[in-house]
Every structure is written in structure tokens, then in C-alpha cells.
Amino acid sequence: MPSYTLPRAIRTTRITRTHKIAAAVVASASCAAALAFTAAPGHAETTASHTPAAVTPVGSNGLPLDRADGGTKSQQTASSIAASLRVTAVAKQGHTAKEAADRSASRKAIAAPKTAPKRYANNxxxxxxxxxxxxxxxxxxxxxxxxxxxxxxxxxxxxxxxxxxxxxxxxxxxxxxxxxxxxxxxxxxxxxxxxxxxxxxxxxxxxxxxxxxxxxxxxxxxxxxx
Structure with a gap:
């Protein structure tokens, strides 16, 4: 059977269509790979889990230390808070004691009625x-x-x-x-x-x-x- 060669224009058209189909397949495969990578964050989490977390230094009082000043400012703040709490506690205790004393005095005043003057017969x-x-x-x-x-x-x-x-x-x-x-x-x-x-x-x-x-x-x- 004699060979038949397609005209140049026809050959070009077929090659171009084939290339387009191949490109579409490649593009589809790329999208699927991208979706699979996005939907499976396990690798990212695993990678993140191996990253060392930042450690915040703390002082003896359990409060975080400021790295810039070696903890001085944080310690001063903690001391100020503790001092304020002590002053408040003392003031509250004094106020409570005064209220208790006032209540005690009131109860005594109520419980101890005035004694009437003793009366004597006029004889x-x-x-x-x-x-x-x-x-x-x-x-x-x-x-x-x-x-x-x-x-x-x-x-x-x-x-x-x-x-x-x-x-x-x-x-x-x-x-x-x-x-x-x-x-x-x-x-x-x-x-x-x-x-x-x-x-x-x-x-x-x-x-x-x-x-x-x-x-x-x-x-x-x-x-x-x-």
C-alpha cells in the first residue's frame, strides 16, 4: 500500500491538539498535587513540632523576667504589687478590728442598761x-x-x-x-x-x-x- 503523507497544515494541527491535551493533563496533575499538599498538613505540623519553643525566663517569684533589663523591672513590679497587697491587707485588718470593737461597744451599751438611782424612805x-x-x-x-x-x-x-x-x-x-x-x-x-x-x-x-x-x-x- 502506498504511503500517504499528510499535508503540513494537518500535521501541525494534530501536534498542537496533542500538546494541548498533554498540557491539560499536566496541569490537572499539578492541581491535584497542590490540593493534596494543602489538605495534608501533617508534615507541616511535624516540622513545627521539631522547632524549639521560645523559653521565657522567670524569677524566683514565678513572674517572667524582662530580658532587656535582666529581670530588674519585672522584679520591681512584683515587689510593688506585693507591697501594695500588704498595705491593703493591713488597712483592711485595721478597719475590720475597728468595726468589731464598735460592734462590741454597741452590744455592751445595749446589754448594760442604766441602773436607776437607789431610793430611800423619807424616815x-x-x-x-x-x-x-x-x-x-x-x-x-x-x-x-x-x-x-x-x-x-x-x-x-x-x-x-x-x-x-x-x-x-x-x-x-x-x-x-x-x-x-x-x-x-x-x-x-x-x-x-x-x-x-x-x-x-x-x-x-x-x-x-x-x-x-x-x-x-x-x-x-x-x-x-x-
Whole structure:
């Protein structure tokens, strides 16, 4: 069979088409390889895992050190923070202690109601008892029986009794009151906290008991004119 040679134009057309198909295949293969590389990052991760991580130096307090200043600034910052925390803690503790003290004082004020003043009867028994309370607070000795016995002998329990016949009366300074005290003696032995009136029952008893304590040791030791 005789050979037949294609015209030049036809040969060129076929070669060009073949080349195009080959190029398309190559391009497709390249894209697939690129997609496969992108979809499989294992190699990248493996590579990254072998890369040493940057190590940040830390100080003794556990805070990171500044490489530029050798940790000085970081340590100063940590010290400042610690100092501020200590000052805040101390201030808070003082405030808490003050609040506790205030609450304690308030509770005491509420729990301790004011005691009403002691009341005494306005009679011989009440005068003696009030005088005894004052005498105890001043350290003056004497008993209810000793006071009552001497009062009944001297005035019969009359706070306004006046002796107009004895030597004192003759001298112009009569004895007066429950325990028949003259004015000079009352002035010398008056007990603070009682009225400065000679015939006041409580003032008269307390001054007489004070005088008797200095002269006889106690009003209980007096059994006659004194």
C-alpha cells in the first residue's frame, strides 16, 4: 500500500491538539498535587513540632523576667504589687478590728442598761440606810444598830431636835439634829456628797459617825454623851 503523507497544515494541527491535551493533563496533575499538599498538613505540623519553643525566663517569684533589663523591672513590679497587697491587707485588718470593737461597744451599751438611782424612805430607817451607804463609800465604820441606838438616846429620832440647856447651848452653839451635833463639829467632819445643813438627817448622821470614828474608832463604841 502506498504511503500517504499528510499535508503540513494537518500535521501541525494534530501536534498542537496533542500538546494541548498533554498540557491539560499536566496541569490537572499539578492541581491535584497542590490540593493534596494543602489538605495534608501533617508534615507541616511535624516540622513545627521539631522547632524549639521560645523559653521565657522567670524569677524566683514565678513572674517572667524582662530580658532587656535582666529581670530588674519585672522584679520591681512584683515587689510593688506585693507591697501594695500588704498595705491593703493591713488597712483592711485595721478597719475590720475597728468595726468589731464598735460592734462590741454597741452590744455592751445595749446589754448594760442604766441602773436607776437607789431610793430611800423619807424616815428614820431610810436616813440611816442612806447614811450607811455613804459611810461605806468613804470608809467610815459603823453599823445600823450603833447609829439607831445613839440616835434614839440623843433625839428620839427627831431631826429638828435642839438642846437649849447644856454647856454648848450656854456657849451659844447648841447641839442639833438626830445625833445632836454642834455647828463647829459639823463643819469639821462634814462628809462630801451630803448637804451642808446641820439639821439635814443624812448629813447630821454621817458627820456625827465621821467624828465618832476619829475620836472613838466607831459610832458603835459610843454609849453615852460624846
Amino acid at each position: 428614820l430607817d431610810g436616813w440611816i440606810r442612806q447614811s450607811l451607804d455613804i459611810m461605806r463609800s468613804k470608809g467610815i465604820p459603823g453599823s445600823y444598830q450603833g447609829l439607831h441606838r445613839n440616835i434614839m438616846r440623843e433625839s428620839k429620832g427627831n431631826p429638828n431636835a435642839v438642846n437649849n440647856w447644856d454647856i454648848n447651848a450656854i456657849n451659844g452653839v447648841p447641839s442639833k439634829g438626830l445625833l445632836q451635833v454642834i455647828q463647829p463639829t459639823f463643819n469639821a467632819y462634814h462628809v462630801s456628797g451630803t448637804p451642808r445643813k446641820l439639821t439635814d438627817p443624812v448629813a447630821n448622821i454621817t458627820a456625827a459617825a465621821n467624828y465618832a470614828a476619829h475620836r472613838y474608832g466607831s459610832i458603835d463604841n459610843v454609849n453615852s454623851a460624846y
